[in-house]
Amino acid sequence: MLTNMKIKSAIMGCLSFLMVGLVQAQDNWNWPSDQAMEAKAREYNAAYNDYMKAEEFLKAKGPLHWLLTNAPDLNEALYINGVKVYEGAAELATDEAEIASFQDSVLTIYDLRNELYDNEPQWIANKAYYAYKFYKGNKDKVDIATKLFERTIEIHGKLEPSSLNAAYFDAVYRNFAFNKAYTPDEVIGKYEFIMTKLDEDEAAGQNVATSKGTLEQLLAAMDIINxxxxxxxxxxxxxxxxxxxxxxxxxxxxxxxxxxxxxxxxxxxxxxxxxxxxxxxxxxxxxxxxxxxxxxxxxxxxxxxxxxxxxxxxxxxxxxxxxxxxxxxxxRKSQARSSALKAAELNEERESDAHSFIGGLIMSSSNDCKGGQSRVKDYSIYIAAYNAYARAGDSQGMANAKSRFPSKEELFTEGFQVGDTISTGCWVGQTVTLATRD
Known part of the structure; x- marks a missing residue:
């Protein structure tokens, strides 16, 4: 599925300033040597300029076309203004075939300009922009835009202005969606290259947040990374x-x-x-x-x-x-306890968790601490666990620990009373006050 209108509007809005302005005068005019042809060339040059200034582009293209055909080296202004004329004609035309023809003519103008003046670096970014503007929705021609963006990068090492990067990747996205023109690895390679260039632009002080956001949305829309x-x-x-x-x-x-x-x-x-x-x-x-x-x-x-x-x-x-x-x-339960207490010391929000954790460590230490000579002493670790749970405010843990306390009978049998103290021994290493489960 192609990108939504929000993305498209953002890209075109960023690029609108690329459109070239009118050229009123250029040096190095090469008027035809034949007087009649010179007179006609001067007439048609004035005519197309007047029509262009009045934004009557459909009328301007006639005399301009004559000049391009009969006096192609008259002046570079023909090619600079020619882009404006044919772009304007495409916007005014209503016939789809004519629109497409005028759009193609814009790119042809750049090709003719290059043949005569060999100054491609001056305008290649603009040519790429127009190819994107005209062909981004055309399955058969969108690749022209991607190749022109890549030609721009080949010449300049990057796309300038930086906002062209989003247009380039949108063209890549469309070529992928329309034609499966790239492997997923190739798409990722292009994405990472553009992102690197945007990072460079950002480091140079440019605001590239919108472009980066557009790239991320387009990559996600391709649904190739999972x-x-x-x-x-x-x-x-x-x-x-x-x-x-x-x-x-x-x-x-x-x-x-x-x-x-x-x-x-x-x-x-x-x-x-x-x-x-x-x-x-x-x-x-x-x-x-x-x-x-x-x-x-x-x-x-x-x-x-x-x-x-x-x-x-x-x-x-x-x-x-x-x-x-x-x-x-x-x-390593003793070390586990020390680490838990240190965590609580550094962050008081951990205190409850730490003491509940320690209670759990003690509850799981029956085999570690069982001496087998005194049930009261063996069960005293559960009193230590109870105390830890109490500090944690863990009522469920407290109830579980208390159920493992020694009984009154077990205290009596071994000569102990409730309230006596006893050392738990083992790693627990605490002295606790005896209590019973019943």
């Missing part, structure tokens, strides 16, 4: 060249946009980016991906790296919280 494309088309290239930072960044950006962050190729791209220029975010996200894959030791290494790159207490708290989970999954 998780399958990233995995099957871009993935093998990064696998073959894992240090290709530009490709890695493309994969990263597209994967985020298309929500393909669970793929192996996303992780590979992230590794390439993080190895080249690590940031807090890249290292943390890599660590989280390893966590998802149950590669806890690798995750821990990345989180430690992220911690060195953290700039705020909030970021540091996030990493300590991540490390708490790493330690827990590796069975």
């Amino acid at each position: 998780c399958e494309f990233i995995e099957n088309n871009m993935g093998p290239k990064l696998t073959a060249d894992p240090t290709n930072l530009k490709l890695a960044k493309q994969i990263f950006q597209y994967s985020i946009k298309e929500k393909c962050t669970s793929s192996d190729i996303f992780l590979k791209a992230l590794e390439t980016i993080d190895n080249d220029s690590p940031t807090f975010s890249t290292s943390q996200v890599r660590g989280m991906r390893y966590m998802q894959n149950s590669e806890y030791a690798k995750a821990g290494e990345l989180f430690e790296k992220a911690l060195t790159l953290a700039e705020t207490d909030e970021q540091k708290a996030e990493i300590h919280w991540d490390m708490a989970k790493v330690h827990a999954n590796l069975g």
